[in-house]
């Protein structure tokens with residue numbers, strides 16, 4: 360800074376101290392009128408050259424000062440920038456050297472954890488009332504059921520041995536003992552007799568561990584492969600609970616239900632309802648047990664059809680979310696005494712965008728409940744999410760979540776797109792009917808049915824765009840054996856239990872491997888064997904093929920040569936080959952999960968729609 364500039368700065372903003380110390384700087388008081396006059400004189404002298412010169416000089420000085428200040432600022436900026444650059448470089452090189460120390464697998468794990476953490480930031484699955492009021496139940500629901508004395512006396516070591524024999528993995532505190540006979544579970548005789556008539560004599564692994572857990576009132580996550588008898592494992596505890604309460608004090612109109620079973624599709628709800636009614640009737644028909652009333656609550660059914668149930672006390676409700684909410688909101692139903700909540704295909708319920716509906720349904724509970732979640736595929740993401748919503752949950756896992764049923768022989772064939780229809784006819788000859796053909800494309804479902812009908816094959820079709828009556832007709836006629844082939848989109852794959860399906864043909868591979876597991880799971884049920892033939896070709900995404908390859912390897916199935924040649928890019932990069940925690944697929948990591956991509960796309964679309972239509976009142 361120049362001397363003159365320094366001087367001017369001092370003059371312009373003198374400190375009070377300076378003012379007192381220097382007489383030179385003392386400015387005597389000038390009255391306002393006098394100051395105004397002086398200003399006028401200055402303005403009128405504006406034209407004179409000396410004044411202009413003085414002003415010019417002052418401007419030059421000021422400009423020089425500004426330039427100097429600007430230059431100083433620039434230099435300072437450069438200095439600071441350099442320092443930051445050095446700092447950033449140091450941090451970067453430090454991180455680079457740390458990163459270099461990390462293996463590819465570690466880096467990938469870090470990235471996966473990052474994405475998982477982002478997804479896990481969802482609110483826990485509880486009603487808004489509970490969340491808002493901070494209501495948190497910590498105790499397990501009390502039940503009067505106790506296992507036989509000899510089982511209570513059995514050591515934990517022996518219990519664990521039984522679990523190991525049946526490939527059952529458990530997790531949780533104070534896990535109830537497994538019980539490998541229905542009699543020892545204290546199931547009423549008339550029901551045992553009925554189950555026997557259906558060739559259900561010994562509990563399957565999910566039943567022998569799951570039923571004692573549920574009978575003890577514990578919250579539970581039950582994971583077991585398709586066709587392994589999960590339905591009985593969650594319906595039986597509710598039937599027993601209802602029986603107990605009805606025996607204590609009979610329900611009258613407007614009372615109940617005791618419990619609700621929530622299903623992601625109408626077809627599954629109807630099927631579960633039929634099971635519950637059968638089992639409850641087996642008890643009441645014996646004359647020794649009270650009658651239980653079960654309500655099927657789903658779209659497509661008029662409530663007048665159900666008036667005979669609604670006019671009495673209701674013990675059990677089997678429902679799809681939409682209609683259940685509607686009935687609760689219209690107060691045609693209340694959850695005042697409801698204490699049992701089960702979600703079948705629980706991962707799908709949350710994935711299919713029912714999460715808010717589930718929360719809404721939960722808000723109608725007035726008291727503590729026992730919560731059970733069941734599925735054949737339950738990726739880690741959903742398990743983590745569910746765990747935090749349950750009370751002292753017990754995880755009962757039979758085999759890897761998302762693994763294919765080992766009773767299904769999986770055949771994968773390379774079939775060119777244009778040859779698929781013709782080859783389908785050939786494929787149908789492999790086994791006797793009934794056969795299910797799957798395609799995730801609704802138009803393709805219709806085309807396949809049309810083609811089969813033209814060729815004289817008795818085929819029905821079912822997909823989401825069909826009317827409820829058409830869907831019901833298709834299922835009924837296929838179940839009864841009147842039709843040989845059912846062509847279906849994904850809806851029919853989830854949980855539906857058709858008798859003795861010998862063969863499932865996957866005409867077009869679903870994008871998500873979980874759907875494939877559910878689809879092939881329509882055969883090979885309750886201990887019987889079945890075949891699943893899948894058509895793949897150039898149109899099948901490589902990642903889907905890789906997921907499929909690993910699934911075949913896991914189930915010790917034959918991997919065809921064209922699948923063998925597909926390399927896992929993670930292996931080439933030295934990355935870990937762990938399954939994806941979002942969809943359970945073994946052929947990719949979370950960072951390129953098709954399901955996550957799809958969910959995000961849907962979320963963005965709904966966000967955009969709500970922005971477009973949102974705002975205002």
Ligand SMILES: Nc1ncnc2c1ncn2[C@@H]1O[C@H](COP(=O)(O)OP(=O)(O)OP(=O)(O)O)[C@@H](O)[C@H]1O
Nearest residue numbers: 559561562563585586587588589590735854856885
């Ligand atoms: N203990 C048992 N012994 C023999 N068969 C059984 C037993 N328990 C259930 N089943 C029969 O097994 C079949 C499949 O049962 P269920 O529909 O409950 O399977 P799931 O595990 O729910 O399958 P998905 O995951 O596909 O829904 C049914 O026909 C059922 O009657």
